[in-house]
Amino acid sequence: SDVCSSDLILDCYMHHGRDYARHLDGEFAIVIVDFTKNLLILSADAFATKPLWYDVRSNGFCIGSYNSQLIGNKFTRGQKLQANRTLVFDLVTRDLLQEIDNWQFDIRQHKTTYDDWILSFEHSIQKRTKNTRAGMFVGMSSGYDSGAIACELHRQGVSFKAYSIDNNENNEVLS
Numbered sequence: 001s002d003v004c005s006s007d008l009i010l011d012c013y014m015h016h017g018r019d020y021a022r023h024l025d026g027e028f029a030i031v032i033v034d035f036t037k038n039l040l041i042l043s044a045d046a047f048a049t050k051p052l053w054y055d056v057r058s059n060g061f062c063i064g065s066y067n068s069q070l071i072g073n074k075f076t077r078g079q080k081l082q083a084n085r086t087l088v089f090d091l092v093t094r095d096l097l098q099e100i101d102n103w104q105f106d107i108r109q110h111k112t113t114y115d116d117w118i119l120s121f122e123h124s125i126q127k128r129t130k131n132t133r134a135g136m137f138v139g140m141s142s143g144y145d146s147g148a149i150a151c152e153l154h155r156q157g158v159s160f161k162a163y164s165i166d167n168n169e170n171n172e173v174l175s
Helices: 006-023 067-072 115-129 144-155
Strands: 029-034 039-044 053-057 060-064 085-090 096-101 137-139 161-163
Touching: 006 029, 006 039, 006 085, 006 096, 053 067, 060 067, 115 144, 137 144
Parallel strands: 137 161
Antiparallel strands: 029 039, 039 085, 053 060, 085 096
């Protein structure tokens, strides 16, 4: 696999350059300052799950998880980094040099069965639970998503607790 480990992000950047984020898997908001190339690189995962705000002025950059952090430092034109995006700035001129879409998505339907989806779902549960040290819980509703996750956790022998708030849920389905 050509996926870089999250604990080796700088190695991934050194190996793949500005396109390093294409080789990451997971949720992230990353800032890399490359003083050897005078670059500032900001990257967000496919859904911008982790927020990253930035503002660029002639006298500097300000970067934070929240716009309020920028405002507190007198940077008033904060922008949230868009999902699936890497921005490359020149550290000296502050110019935006490049905008990169980290992944290209093909949303056309090529499948005729659910087999690949089922394998992907099984793999996604396994990937997210294999190194978990703390207990897990599933917020249960009477919908399909939480039920499918709970069933797959059970099928894989993963210990978890399930919680539900009995309100408008179908108790028969929850049982």
